[in-house]
Amino acid sequence: MSRGTTWTVARALAWRQLRILLKNPSLFVPPMLFPLMSFTAFAGGLAQMRHVPGFDFKGGYTSFQYVFVLLQSAAFSGVFMGFGIARDFERGFARRLLIAAQRRSGLVVGYALAALLRWSMVAVMLTLVALIAQMQIGGNGVDLFGLYALAIIVNVLGTLWAAGIALRFRSVQAGPLMQTPIFMVLFLAPVYVPLSLLSGWIASVAKVNPFTAFVEAGRGFISGEPYHSALAFGIALTMASLLAIWALRGLRRAERTI
Amino acid sequence: MSGHGIEARGLVREFKNVKAVRGIDLEVAPGEIYGFLGPNGAGKSTTVHVLTTLLPPSAGTARVAGYDVRTEGPKVRASIGAALQEAALDPWLTGREHLRLQSALHGIGARERKVRGEELLERVGLTRAADRKVQTYSGGMKRRLDLALALVHRPTILFLDEPTTGLDPQSRSALWNEVGRLARDEGVTVFLTTQYLEEADVLADRVGIIDLGRIVAEGTPEELKAEIAKPTVEASPTEPSQLGAVATVLERFGEQTQGSPGSVAVRLDGKGDLADVVRAFDAAGVTVENLRLHAPSLDDVFLAKTGHRLEGSDEDTETDE
Amino acid sequence: MRHGLAHQIAFIAWRSVKRTLRQPAVLIPPLVFPLMLMAVNSSGLRAATHLPGFPTDSFLAFFLPFSFMQGALFAASTAGTDLARDVDTGFLNRLALTPLRGWALLVGQLGGATVQGVVQAFVYLSVGLAFGVRFVTGSGGILALLLLSILIAIGWAAVGIWLALRTGSGEAVQSQFPLLFFLLFISSMNMPRNLIEVDWFRDAATLNPVSYMIEGLRTLIIGGWDAQALVLAFGMTSALIVAALTLSAVALRQRMART
Numbered sequence: 001m002s003r004g005t006t007w008t009v010a011r012a013l014a015w016r017q018l019r020i021l022l023k024n025p026s027l028f029v030p031p032m033l034f035p036l037m038s039f040t041a042f043a044g045g046l047a048q049m050r051h052v053p054g055f056d057f058k059g060g061y062t063s064f065q066y067v068f069v070l071l072q073s074a075a076f077s078g079v080f081m082g083f084g085i086a087r088d089f090e091r092g093f094a095r096r097l098l099i100a101a102q103r104r105s106g107l108v109v110g111y112a113l114a115a116l117l118r119w120s121m122v123a124v125m126l127t128l129v130a131l132i133a134q135m136q137i138g139g140n141g142v143d144l145f146g147l148y149a150l151a152i153i154v155n156v157l158g159t160l161w162a163a164g165i166a167l168r169f170r171s172v173q174a175g176p177l178m179q180t181p182i183f184m185v186l187f188l189a190p191v192y193v194p195l196s197l198l199s200g201w202i203a204s205v206a207k208v209n210p211f212t213a214f215v216e217a218g219r220g221f222i223s224g225e226p227y228h229s230a231l232a233f234g235i236a237l238t239m240a241s242l243l244a245i246w247a248l249r250g251l252r253r254a255e256r257t258i
Numbered sequence: 259m260s261g262h263g264i265e266a267r268g269l270v271r272e273f274k275n276v277k278a279v280r281g282i283d284l285e286v287a288p289g290e291i292y293g294f295l296g297p298n299g300a301g302k303s304t305t306v307h308v309l310t311t312l313l314p315p316s317a318g319t320a321r322v323a324g325y326d327v328r329t330e331g332p333k334v335r336a337s338i339g340a341a342l343q344e345a346a347l348d349p350w351l352t353g354r355e356h357l358r359l360q361s362a363l364h365g366i367g368a369r370e371r372k373v374r375g376e377e378l379l380e381r382v383g384l385t386r387a388a389d390r391k392v393q394t395y396s397g398g399m400k401r402r403l404d405l406a407l408a409l410v411h412r413p414t415i416l417f418l419d420e421p422t423t424g425l426d427p428q429s430r431s432a433l434w435n436e437v438g439r440l441a442r443d444e445g446v447t448v449f450l451t452t453q454y455l456e457e458a459d460v461l462a463d464r465v466g467i468i469d470l471g472r473i474v475a476e477g478t479p480e481e482l483k484a485e486i487a488k489p490t491v492e493a494s495p496t497e498p499s500q501l502g503a504v505a506t507v508l509e510r511f512g513e514q515t516q517g518s519p520g521s522v523a524v525r526l527d528g529k530g531d532l533a534d535v536v537r538a539f540d541a542a543g544v545t546v547e548n549l550r551l552h553a554p555s556l557d558d559v560f561l562a563k564t565g566h567r568l569e570g571s572d573e574d575t576e577t578d579e
Numbered sequence: 580m581r582h583g584l585a586h587q588i589a590f591i592a593w594r595s596v597k598r599t600l601r602q603p604a605v606l607i608p609p610l611v612f613p614l615m616l617m618a619v620n621s622s623g624l625r626a627a628t629h630l631p632g633f634p635t636d637s638f639l640a641f642f643l644p645f646s647f648m649q650g651a652l653f654a655a656s657t658a659g660t661d662l663a664r665d666v667d668t669g670f671l672n673r674l675a676l677t678p679l680r681g682w683a684l685l686v687g688q689l690g691g692a693t694v695q696g697v698v699q700a701f702v703y704l705s706v707g708l709a710f711g712v713r714f715v716t717g718s719g720g721i722l723a724l725l726l727l728s729i730l731i732a733i734g735w736a737a738v739g740i741w742l743a744l745r746t747g748s749g750e751a752v753q754s755q756f757p758l759l760f761f762l763l764f765i766s767s768m769n770m771p772r773n774l775i776e777v778d779w780f781r782d783a784a785t786l787n788p789v790s791y792m793i794e795g796l797r798t799l800i801i802g803g804w805d806a807q808a809l810v811l812a813f814g815m816t817s818a819l820i821v822a823a824l825t826l827s828a829v830a831l832r833q834r835m836a837r838t
Contacts, residue, residue: 041764
């Protein structure tokens, strides 16, 4: 009789996801390509933005954009995992998982773990490219730890959101529902300039957008001038709790289909 | 031969390192239904693709409707209709729109397009579904539309590549009736590939059995079976514990073959007939509840010619998760 | 019997248009996403108009051409995926068994992309005008912009068709699209070329034909009747159409190997 705990289920599923990735290296490409493209376009094509009057970020435009793209890649890596969950349902594999797993919450944890592992490879690649592009790093080890810890939580948030959708709809056709809200949240934040330089409706929206807190805190970490870090982590952890409930409720719905 | 049927001599088709068709000779007379029987991967579809000009032959010659497939492709295509292995339909178009497109591309004028379209829809039983998008059609309906599209320009030769795969018995039977009618009433020559023995047996005037790219046997179904002349005897004991004893007796008369659960079957190889079998059971004291004699099947013919069975010979294809 | 090229093109185009119009999932995202990005970027990058030498004080007017380019890539995706499906399902074999000429298939397949391009162009233009974009070139410039944007959509749709014939698979076509988006990103979409600070990026944007298409559209909105920009834009677009259709014709001959 199976004595599976949440952790053993999670580990098994994460291992399976990793094996799929290693057997199909082409699956690395989409989550890798978009952040690299964004970074190149923003840091390369918009470097002039640092000359906008009032642009007072000390770290240079490359690191300014690196933070956004790092967090963006973390969020979208989570969304890609949501596609994977939906595909597992369409192919019937998820049904097997639900039947086999003693602790089904371990499945959500497993998918989140797999998303994190996949994203970590993207993060390494992105960081290497940024360093080659002579990104300035003003923060110390603690600051950088803070930056990557925040990014990890953002990755988990993306996975939990997408998992909740995937578990409810159980079809890749729900892809736009996974992607579009994340896309909107990311781009209604200070992407190209600091919050202080936004104006009009977008400034109003960005002020209440939780992602703004993450981006600004991240930029504070990398420049060595931490900015509202506690607020950012507080919001992130609160959202993680709420989205965990969202995902687990989705799991309960999916269980009813067995 | 008049040259209005199908003729192939030494037909070969290679793909990189694979010889899918290894030298096929065949003749199909006008108005004949020719069944091309073989397992998956035998070269049936490749042969059809060559004869329908979709692929050039690597070697050999073929003439369809009197035209050379290599040098007179457009004339061949004007004379043939084909319903290939995939139903090949556009899910976003309706049945009627498919017929309109197909007939327009064949150069049929607007008025005749309409008349011909309605006639074919009626004939294949799709009039009511004609204005529904094909994505709402069942498998059987798609196959029927496929057949209608192949007939739009009144071809003299029809190629059907596994036309009833995946169909329920009713749809299959309806398709057989239509194919039979086309050959009988309209004189259409039909080249039909199949992996179903029953289909070849029931429908085809002559059958060519293909394996590994070569024709291993050819003739009418009766001729082929008579060539083997090895009926199968199947017996099931009254007491299940006597199954072994039944096998011991029957094995004296031929090689054991696939039987129903709870019974033993052997192919008689000339060492005795049914009466001898009955006497042998009596002598051994074995009481038999059921004793059946089966005439040879095309599968037996296939086995005799190739050393393996046609039915159940599909290889599993591996799929990645 | 009517086998004329025009007749065949007309029917293939008829089918292509019907298919496109019957797929809301194909028509709606190209309208929604570019407009979303337009809204977000025109506000988020408004500060760029304060840069010395920035050609306009309306970032929306500056950025509007991006929507047409993004729409063109969606048209490429539609055209490519539809044709790849035909290859995959065997529908291309069905067409090959008719007297259909290869060029009729290629040109006709662009029918759906053309309709898509027209619808998109009108929507983007209407939204731009509604939010205060003013054309320095007047109504003549609007017509020229519509023409250029539709041609750009056709050019990229032809690229999608080439990808479909080369790969024969909708998934493979889709997987190539990040590369096309990369072309869009490494261009003057966000910043005039003369204001791009990073040397290698500016050089790449200068070599990128997409930059000239964007600049052609942009000059009709904020620059005026700049002959050089327009000649380059129309020239690059025409070259794209010719090159993509020629490559497609070669790929079609290999894919449809009928005798």
